[in-house]
Amino acid sequence: MNIGIYIYPEAEVMDFSGPFEVFSTASRIADSGNTFNVFLVSEHCQPVPARGGFSVNPHYSIFNHPPIDVLIVVGGVHTQQVKNQTIIEWVKAVSQNTKITASVCTGAFILAEAGLLAGLSAITHWEDLADFKQDYTTVTVVESVRWVDVGKIVTSAGISAGIDMSLHLVSRLVNLQLAQKTARQMDYDWRTTTL
């Protein structure tokens, strides 16, 4: 199963490295072998300056990536991204063929801009809830949970909530046992309850 994590300049470091860690660890410890093929995708295939000066090399650009079964759109300084029609159209197009499209933190603004959250419940970083409600009035904004799963679309709260959501996705895509084993391997206290 191909897990594509979309990153961009000023993306929040843990928004992508947390989910990457979850899926790669789950794949490593799964009884069935390499369950997930997790990779980073960005607009251009060149180093991406993430927030705080963390430079990461994407595996693919939006023009040359393999099929994506689970798309995870991360947060950070998302303001340029929501105005970038190439990205919005790409998210929209890729999502037509995903099993799950998810967001971490303010990545929800990108999904909303692509029209993927209309009429659905969703969450974002606590600091951005007011703006989110104001910008996307057709979205039912949920507060004080780690993630919102409405089936094909899953959104998470801020930064580290992306780890909790990714563990939930492992549970949904494989089983609860693998998700719990992954959390234990990561020495992570999986928060499945409300904030």
Place this chain on the structure above:
Amino acid sequence: MNIGIYIYPEAEVMDFSGPFEVFSTASRIADSGNTFNVFLVSEHCQPVPARGGFSVNPHYSIFNHPPIDVLIVVGGVHTQQVKNQTIIEWVKAVSQNTKITASVCTGAFILAEAGLLAGLSAITHWEDLADFKQDYTTVTVVESVRWVDVGKIVTSAGISAGIDMSLHLVSRLVNLQLAQKTARQMDYDWRTTTL
């Protein structure tokens, strides 16, 4: 204050991205402005293939980095590192001038190999505790805590415990309020208690 995070091929992704996120976020939200200058250091100044195929670009090599006030040595597949005398000597030399030298996960094996843990209490990933005790008999191995702070040396348990330890370091280096504010910004449930 310069925070240097030492990374290497097959380093665990969250071992370095977690602490990086903590210090860069703390710096961003601190009232006093840029409190921390956090950077990644590796043996050579070229892309580092971290675990699971995550490629990250270090800011400096071990030969050209600025002075390091806080050195954080990460875990992952550490076996080649403990045999690499250039690295062991570098860790030893840098630590003579640090305020704090810390490890995340199996990074403790590298500190132990450099002789920095002799006669002290320390912790590592739960899966490696038995090997750690056997390899370094002069270390008092602690279990079931998130981190062990013995003053200049601080060691953390597995992977995500590096986030908890880094928040503790922010608390020590600045104050508890900034550490709590950083955890809140990261939507992270700071685990200060035992496992």
